[in-house]
Amino acid sequence: MKDQVEKIIKFQNVSKVFPGVRALNNVSFDIKKGEIHALLGENGAGKSTLLNILHGVLTEYDGEVHLNNQIVKFKNANDAIHHGISKVHQEVSLIPELSVGQNIVLGYEPKKGMLIDNKSIHEKANEILSKLRCNFKSEDKAGSLSTGEMQMVAIAKALYHKAEVISFDEPTASLSKSETDSLFEIINELKQNGITILYVSHRLEEIFEICDRATVLRDGTFIESFHVKDVSKEQLIRKMVGRDVSSFAVRNKKGMIGEENVLEVKGLTINNVFEDISFHLKKGEILGFFGLVGSKRTDVIRTIFGAEKKSNGTILLNGKEVDIKSSQQAVKLGLGLVPENRKTQGFLKFFNNADNIALTKLEKFTKFGLISHKKKTENCETYINEINLRPANPHYLTNELSGGNQQKVVISKWLSSDASILFLDEPTKGVDVGAKAEIYRVMEGLLEKGKSIIIVSSELPEVLGMSDRIIVMREGRKVIELKNNGLKEEDVLQYAMGVTKNESQVI
Ligand SMILES: Nc1ncnc2c1ncn2[C@@H]1O[C@H](COP(=O)(O)OP(=O)(O)OP(=O)(O)O)[C@@H](O)[C@H]1O
Numbered sequence: 121m122k123d124q125v126e127k128i129i130k131f132q133n134v135s136k137v138f139p140g141v142r143a144l145n146n147v148s149f150d151i152k153k154g155e156i157h158a159l160l161g162e163n164g165a166g167k168s169t170l171l172n173i174l175h176g177v178l179t180e181y182d183g184e185v186h187l188n189n190q191i192v193k194f195k196n197a198n199d200a201i202h203h204g205i206s207k208v209h210q211e212v213s214l215i216p217e218l219s220v221g222q223n224i225v226l227g228y229e230p231k232k233g234m235l236i237d238n239k240s241i242h243e244k245a246n247e248i249l250s251k252l253r254c255n256f257k258s259e260d261k262a263g264s265l266s267t268g269e270m271q272m273v274a275i276a277k278a279l280y281h282k283a284e285v286i287s288f289d290e291p292t293a294s295l296s297k298s299e300t301d302s303l304f305e306i307i308n309e310l311k312q313n314g315i316t317i318l319y320v321s322h323r324l325e326e327i328f329e330i331c332d333r334a335t336v337l338r339d340g341t342f343i344e345s346f347h348v349k350d351v352s353k354e355q356l357i358r359k360m361v362g363r364d365v366s367s368f369a370v371r372n373k374k375g376m377i378g379e380e381n382v383l384e385v386k387g388l389t390i391n392n393v394f395e396d397i398s399f400h401l402k403k404g405e406i407l408g409f410f411g412l413v414g415s416k417r418t419d420v421i422r423t424i425f426g427a428e429k430k431s432n433g434t435i436l437l438n439g440k441e442v443d444i445k446s447s448q449q450a451v452k453l454g455l456g457l458v459p460e461n462r463k464t465q466g467f468l469k470f471f472n473n474a475d476n477i478a479l480t481k482l483e484k485f486t487k488f489g490l491i492s493h494k495k496k497t498e499n500c501e502t503y504i505n506e507i508n509l510r511p512a513n514p515h516y517l518t519n520e521l522s523g524g525n526q527q528k529v530v531i532s533k534w535l536s537s538d539a540s541i542l543f544l545d546e547p548t549k550g551v552d553v554g555a556k557a558e559i560y561r562v563m564e565g566l567l568e569k570g571k572s573i574i575i576v577s578s579e580l581p582e583v584l585g586m587s588d589r590i591i592v593m594r595e596g597r598k599v600i601e602l603k604n605n606g607l608k609e610e611d612v613l614q615y616a617m618g619v620t621k622n623e624s625q626v627i
Pocket residue numbers: 138139141142143161162163164165166167168169170510511520521522523524525550552
């Protein structure tokens with residue numbers, strides 16, 4: 121009987137079919153009241169789909185969802201929120217023109233008679249925001265907030281609706297280290313207050329840090345639920361992927377670096393953004409850029425790529441000065457960029473996988489002015505095998521893939537291009553451990569073909585594991601350039617955080 125009371129959510133034989141894909145297949149398990157429960161699985165395993173069913177985003181499915189021993193079926197996401205089931209996404213969508221408070225109470229505004237009671241909105245919202253220790257106010261415009269702050273607004277909204285369950289789907293993917301730490305503190309406090317948490321992340325350290333129990337899904341099927349403290353990282357990976365995978369970024373081969381500089385950047389500046397950035401990149405080299413959020417790494421590479429306008433500085437490709445004014449021009453010159461924000465910059469929404477991957481090199485698939493669909497499909501199939509794209513279907517709309525699989529399409533798009541210099545901005549964001557390892561191998565393959573890579577990542581082990589040299593940036597400036605001969609995390613972090621004095625020293 122006690123067991124009955126403990127379960128807050130019970131999934132019973134939940135199945136969901138999208139055209140051509142069985143995203144969930146008879147999934148049954150339960151979540152206990154007040155626990156932090158991780159949902160784990162490879163890209164496309166069905167984690168987000170299951171959450172979308174719980175949260176009323178997907179309303180057509182088979183099977184039952186029980187909340188406190190009653191079958192529930194929410195009409196839409198707002199209906200779920202109103203019933204105490206809230207969701208915090210990686211990228212929270214708020215209405216930017218409205219105030220924070222208006223976003224929190226949206227659709228359920230406190231009224232005075234017939235009229236919306238603005239004073240009470242802000243009073244209520246500010247009370248919650250101060251509990252969450254936010255340093256912005258209910259009266260502020262939502263559009264002015266950072267990603268981390270927007271997530272706090274989503275949590276505030278959940279609390280306004282007296283949430284019993286809050287789920288987090290890859291919440292830390294765009295957060296800084298300190299934002300992540302404060303999010304974890306808040307999540308632990310929510311748990312202390314009896315709120316049940318569902319948590320999805322590909323960063324396995326986080327699972328061990330905050331989760332009590334975990335459930336693994338593989339290809340839409342339930343595999344196992346267990347206590348996190350009972351398993352090692354290796355066991356966890358094996359349960360998810362079904363085989364042993366190294367969770368570390370490692371280079372199998374080094375020393376493919378040529379003599380010539382393929383890229384030289386001198387004194388690159390955008391006034392008030394970053395200043396005086398100089399470096400070179402050799403043929404066959406991986407150069408890592410590391411810095412904390414706000415260090416402007418992304419702006420630097422976007423500027424080289426012609427996506428932002430420089431104020432000063434010169435760029436040389438193979439020793440020749442170039443003036444890159446647009447991304448199209450950059451592509452013509454042999455550059456490629458896997459952008460940080462794949463949803464808006466990475467692929468075309470109404471294109472299928474084969475078309476999206478072919479985009480950077482259409483002439484390769486064109487004969488006598490006609491595009492060969494067969495060639496495009498074959499090209500896509502190569503990458504489907506190489507980095508395990510799921511569903512393994514060239515004709516599937518990229519927009520309908522799971523988050524991590526979309527990232528794989530964006531990466532493949534550039535791998536299949538003839539770009540000789542690739543800029544990878546957070547290339548493995550949202551990618552599962554198995555696919556990460558595959559992406560690292562593909563990167564090495566590119567070096568063997570004489571290509572060069574610049575990698576920007578906030579995952580320090582990734583930068584350390586893959587780069588030949590590392591440039592550390594802080595607040596728009598290059599702090600130091602380090603040769604990666606057995607560098608340790610602390611060596612790099614101290615420069616990124618500005619705790620060392622020897623800033624001009626080049627090792
Ligand atoms: N709107 C949709 N239309 C068609 N297929 C979809 C849709 N949403 C998800 N799918 C498919 O359902 C399957 C499960 O996707 P889901 O997003 O649940 O995976 P996930 O476990 O969250 O993966 P990730 O770790 O990459 O976020 C995938 O094969 C995906 O392509």
